[in-house]
Amino acid sequence: MGKGWCLFFLFWPIAAVVSCAMAPWIGWSFPYDNAQAASNLGIRIDGLFYLILVITAIVFVGTQAAIVYALWRGANNREERADCVHGNHKLELVWSIIPGIILLFLAIYQMNIWADFRIKKYYPEVAVKDPIAEVTARQFEWRFRYPAIGKKLQQKPQPDDLHSVNELHVPFGKPVMIQLRSDDVQHSFFLPALRIKQDALPGLQIPVWFEANKPGTYDLVCAELCGWGHYKMKAHVIVQPEDEYQNYLKTLTEQQFYDGLGKIAATENDSESEATEK
């Protein structure tokens, strides 16, 4: 019966490897088309993921095979007594040093990606100079505040700011930065397609940058438990070419400041808000 058990334990790693290998072909991998990230940084993160996947897959197959083989030998052992082995220092040194080197390599290798992602010093200058919007999470919706066309985002809300709910438009092909905050509990700004995630912590304003590399509509979800309606905190990020983005801002301005007479009320406040900016 021992061999039967060996086969039982052999089955699972095989099933695991097969299902992992099939995953990209049957849509079990990263979301959206071709399972490829919609941002350059995301593609680098995916690369790191696949590197770790290959390393862990080798270790997984190796260790599982070793266990099954050891069991198989053990089941066949016709001798009266097992081998009397207390240890082997050389062997143990080998299997401590090799994983040590691999892990250290992984740790150092990914530092660049992390620095580009989160360390402010490495943020793209364009994005830092001109944050495109302030994103405020609240139970259970996302609120966006853009500066008026041609102006810069201010710390405090301005009278001519543009507002929208659950729909964030961003220009395509250039790094953009948002200021993330929360009004009430902790939320998390999660853009699966772009591999972006950042918690929105009440009391803090956290800058987040990303660069979408293909236009499209992507889901924005909340990844941190924020109450009973956590699952329905649903928004979209619409990535579009620069001119469409500018058009959208114009439409938003018109909608927001339409006073019923066809005049855009915001223009009246222009001089005032410029003064506060300075």
Next chain:
Amino acid sequence: MSVLNPSPTGLQPILKPQAHHAPGNFITKYIFSTDHKIIAIQFLFTTLLMMIVGGALALAVRWQLAFPWESMPIVGPWLFAAEGGQISPEFYTMLFTMHATVMIFLVIIPILAGTFGNFLIPLMIGADDMAFPKLNMLSYWFMWPAIACFGLSFTFAGGPAAGWTSYPILADLAQAAPGSGTAQTFWLLGVTFVGFSSMMGSINYMTTIINMRAPGMTFFRMPMTIWGLFITAILQAFALPVLTAGGFMQVTDRLLGTCFFYPSGLVINNAAPTVGGGQALLWQHLFWFYSHPAVYIMLLPVMGMVSDMLSCMCRKPLFGYKPMVISMSAIASLGFIVWGHHMYTSGMNPAVGMAFMVATMMIALPSAVKTFNWTATIWGGKVQFNTVTLNCIGFLSMFIVGGLSGIFMAAVPVDVYFHDTYFIVAHFHYVLFGATLFGVFAAIQFWFPKMFGRMMNEKLGKTHFVLTFIGANGTFFPMHFLGMQGMPRRYADPYLHGYLEHLLPMNQFMTISAIVMGAAQILLFINIFYSMFWGPKAGRNPWNATTLEWTAPSPPPHGNFDVLPVVFHGPNEYAVQNGDHDFLMQTEQECEPPKPAETDENNDTDNEQETSR
């Protein structure tokens, strides 16, 4: 079959003095008992009972994910008549919060420290009881106020609904969610009571192990089980006060308005709390400072027990005893400095994230060493394919999956994507269910004869193992794919989001697997209760094992040993090449040492033996 062999050395057996606190009547013997074995059995049945509760909560969560908003079978119409039997989102948040709470605080930690810690520590080190028997009793009875608090919290609107991590502001301010009212306060009190219970236990275990070892039982002759429990007790004693302090701060935030954890300027439910000035991040640091080591509190004892059981079942000495002890200590000490890897996305300084990342990567190293050593222990052994071995191999193969998926989490940029998705859920279920509970199942089967004097049923045990293993893999492995596809945790209805719509069939498959796994546990209960009364009687040493507990009668009487054991060498001396049996109990002295100086103080000789082999 008894192998009590106290004096081939010519030493006179030392007769034990009368046990100092022999019980007088039924109540002192079976209810308010100070005997570590009875307390262990009390812990065992309490935690098994709680496992049913925790499992039922998990099945309800899985029901919602497989058949969202459909009436829950059997209990639905009875529990939620108003909603037509369906789970409300408020109730769903309570379900997973309480599933985690019950499983972690009332099942895994107490079954390891409470049951096996209590039962095995005095027996394995050759003591007649714990150092503080009354404190020991109290540590069990402090479970009950905790169970009462958790139970009461169910009865308030919504139930505690902030997740087991209890992150502020959701858990800190009553107006933040329906379940953040009184229920959350009771939840926090429950955690505090459990904390007291664990604290009393860990003080007791440390004192007992340091002071009450039998003559000859040096630290490096202790069985790995004792090492696991000892290091766990240290971890608990240092980490737990931080959580308790944090929990206390949260309670004062809630009841007295101290605002440790909430800043000013919040607008919750269209109302603004009047004061502020706190910082939500502070809670996360305090919480994870305990809760990361807690992962090892839930793992190290199992690692120890599996080391001993595997070695016994393969009839081979444990491969690399000292490296195993050192790697265990390394896991524990590194465990204290890696809590930040739970907070990569939290908004703490990203430079700190890098430091945590390097430390986290390094923790994989001792874990790898342990895995290789276990494999090497099986290698060349005479494997006995019984329930104990199968569950140990189940532990090993699932621990490998859980350990390897941990590397993805340690890598900060990758973790950013996986954080709070089902990939994380897969990882910790592989470690906490896959590894820990399989280890526990093996340990129950292995030490059952010592606990109750009877053997457990092998056929039932094997069937239980196979069904559980299939169910566990079927439930938890697809979670990796859910995580890759970006399905966040704690969603009552993920299919609301376009990119997750197609995940329903996968979730249904997992739910069916979970039901199989849950049903399999019925076999475990049948096996335990049947064997307790009608199992074949076991002798002192049914497994031909080497450690001290097997020299005592089964079950051991009050005071444990009939003669005080004297220890001559390390544990796991199997595959002894001369003599009439292939193992050497710790109380036996080798008649003629087969090879020069095989004591473990002299580990260098192991090397020579190996090369000569």
